[in-house]
Amino acid sequence: MENAYAVIMAGGAGTRLWPLSRKSRPKPLLQLLEDDRSLFQIAVDRLHPLFPPERVLVIANAHLCELLSTQTPHIPEENFIVEPAGRDTGPAVGLAAVHVHHRAPNGVMAILTADHIIRNEQKFRDVLAAACEVAASGDIVTLGIKPDYPATGFGYIDRGEHFKTVDGIDVYALKRFIEKPDEDTAQSFLDAGTYSWNSGMFVWPTERVLVEFERHAPQLHTHLAAIADALEMDTYDDVLRETWSKVEKKSVDYALMEHIDEGIRVIPVEMGWADIGNFKALHTIRSDEETDNVTRGPRSILLDTRGSVVFSEKLVATIGLDNIVIIDTDDVLLVCHRDHAQDVKALVKRLRDQELTDYL
Numbered sequence: 396m397e398n399a400y401a402v403i404m405a406g407g408a409g410t411r412l413w414p415l416s417r418k419s420r421p422k423p424l425l426q427l428l429e430d431d432r433s434l435f436q437i438a439v440d441r442l443h444p445l446f447p448p449e450r451v452l453v454i455a456n457a458h459l460c461e462l463l464s465t466q467t468p469h470i471p472e473e474n475f476i477v478e479p480a481g482r483d484t485g486p487a488v489g490l491a492a493v494h495v496h497h498r499a500p501n502g503v504m505a506i507l508t509a510d511h512i513i514r515n516e517q518k519f520r521d522v523l524a525a526a527c528e529v530a531a532s533g534d535i536v537t538l539g540i541k542p543d544y545p546a547t548g549f550g551y552i553d554r555g556e557h558f559k560t561v562d563g564i565d566v567y568a569l570k571r572f573i574e575k576p577d578e579d580t581a582q583s584f585l586d587a588g589t590y591s592w593n594s595g596m597f598v599w600p601t602e603r604v605l606v607e608f609e610r611h612a613p614q615l616h617t618h619l620a621a622i623a624d625a626l627e628m629d630t631y632d633d634v635l636r637e638t639w640s641k642v643e644k645k646s647v648d649y650a651l652m653e654h655i656d657e658g659i660r661v662i663p664v665e666m667g668w669a670d671i672g673n674f675k676a677l678h679t680i681r682s683d684e685e686t687d688n689v690t691r692g693p694r695s696i697l698l699d700t701r702g703s704v705v706f707s708e709k710l711v712a713t714i715g716l717d718n719i720v721i722i723d724t725d726d727v728l729l730v731c732h733r734d735h736a737q738d739v740k741a742l743v744k745r746l747r748d749q750e751l752t753d754y755l
Contacts (some may be wrong), residue, residue, distance in 0.1 A: 396543055398502040399431060401446040402491040403438055405455040405509035406481055407462060410743045411673035411736065412446045414727035421459055423509040423751075424466070426691075427561075427671060428681065433509045434671075439467050441516040442507075445523060453509075454491050465557045466543060479639040484595070485650030486642045489608055493623045503597045505529045506647075512680060514667025518543055522664050524562035526598035529660055535599040537569065539591025540598055545581035550574055550593035550648070554661050558636070569659040572652055591663045597647075604651075611654040616643050666752035674704050674720045675736035702733060 409422025423435035442451060446470045453476065455463060460475040476494055478487055488506055505523055513519045526536040539552045555568035572593065576584065584590035595696070604613040608616040618638045625634035632693045652659070669680050682691045688697055689704045696712045697703065698721075705711050707723035716731040731739065746754055 396445070396527060398499045398525065398531075399446065400450045400452060400495045400499070400502055400504045401442050401496065401507055401523075402454060402504050403435070403507050403509050404484065404491075405510075406478060406487060407510055409510065410740045412526055412671070412677075413739055413743050414722055414724045414729055414754070415725050418460075423455075423459070424462060428512070429676060430531070433466055434512075435463055436466050438507065438509045438511070439470065440517060440616045445520045448506075448679070449474070452476055452491060452494065454487055456481070462564045477635075479636050482639070482642050483644045483646075484616075484647040485612065485645040486615060486639075487507050488604065488651075489593045489648045490614075490618045490622065492601045492604040493609075493619050493626070496605060496727065497623065497626050498604045500602065502601050503527050503598060504601055504604075505596070506579060507596055509596075510671065512669040512671060514669075515665075518664065518666040519561065522564055522662055522666070523598065525561035526662055527567065528561050529559070529566055530600055533600055533603055533755045534660050535597060535603060535652075535655065535679060536566070536600075536660045536662060538594045538596040539661045540594050541630075541663050541665045542581075542585050542590065542592050545578055545585045546592060547575055547578055550668075551581075551584055552593050552661050554589050554591065554663060558660055564662060564664075566660050566662055567629060570711075572648060591661065593648075594668065597652075601678075607651050607655055612645070612650045614649065615642060615645070669711060673736040673739065674722070675733050676729075678702065678733060704733065707711045 403691060405423045407422050409416035424433050426433055439451060449471055451470055452474045453460065453463055455478060457477045460477055462470060476490060476492060491504060495502050524536060526567065529536050538550060539740055551573040553570040555570040558566045558568050587738055609620060619642060621638050622635055625631045669676065671677050671680060678689050687701045688722055690744045692707045692709050695705050698714045700716045702718040703716060704720045709723060711721060713724065720727040720729065720731050720733055720736060741753065
């Protein structure tokens with residue numbers, strides 16, 4: 396594990412969690428769970444003691460890197476990798492690989508998320524340790540989440556034959572990646588028992604990553620090589636900014652994973668994983684057993700109210716409401732039905748179209 400690095404991708408906008416998630420306070424900074432830690436702080440804490448702070452890297456835009464570094468002063472400043480502009484996960488993974496490979500040419504890196512929930516953190520660390528061991532031999536390992544309902548909002552992974560067992564963790568050959576299915580197809584995946592949700596978490600040797608970029612995304616690899624050449628130069632920031640402006644947006648799945656036909660493994664795991672993608676998902680994760688509500692703030696009085704999400708620093712009082720989302724911030728009040736939580740993203744687009752950028 397001495398050459399293993401954890402890379403936390405912290406660039407998600409979190410528009411479906413507006414108005415909690417804003418430009419000035421993006422999703423990784425939000426305090427959504429039972430304690431006072433942000434999602435990012437939770438993501439960092441669950442890596443201990445598997446990854447010491449000096450081997451935890453964070454990739455985000457400059458503004459967010461500055462904010463995140465104040466939340467985790469134990470992570471060295473140089474471990475915050477600035478992405479000049481959002482280019483999706485493909486280029487971000489490539490940039491991280493350049494930095495990790497520079498530090499450890501034989502290194503392995505785990506690409507992780509800043510805004511997912513993992514309740515069984517010890518299981519998560521055990522799986523990461525097993526994945527790092529497999530990746531050290533040259534394979535790419537992806538973490539698949541065992542589905543417990545026919546989700547249509549996630550991509551899927553179909554596993555093949557059993558590959559090996561590492562410290563009690565079963566590792567399988569990966570058969571194929573599958574895009575988000577319709578409900579009937581998702582149900583058939585659930586019934587089959589060999590499919591997992593694509594968590595977006597990968598563990599791989601940096602040398603292999605860069606070779607695969609050269610093979611399947613040569614233009615991006617050329618840009619990454621230019622950035623790598625400038626790492627020790629005073630002009631690094633200028634080279635990065637100029638080069639990054641030429642980089643196309645592309646997810647790591649489209650850029651790499653769907654083109655690689657050998658040496659990919661999957662570890663299906665149950666670890667209490669959840670993606671808080673919107674307020675409905677937050678309710679599923681956090682709702683109180685007695686009232687079926689989720690509240691955060693000094694005080695809420697909810698009479699004959701169930702299935703609702705209420706976040707406010709002011710007193711909120713409700714009577715006779717079910718499945719309502721109330722998010723009250725300093726300058727915005729959002730009220731919507733919980734079943735329309737996905738539509739918050741469309742609301743944000745409307746604000747942008749009307750140039751109401753102060754509220755974004």
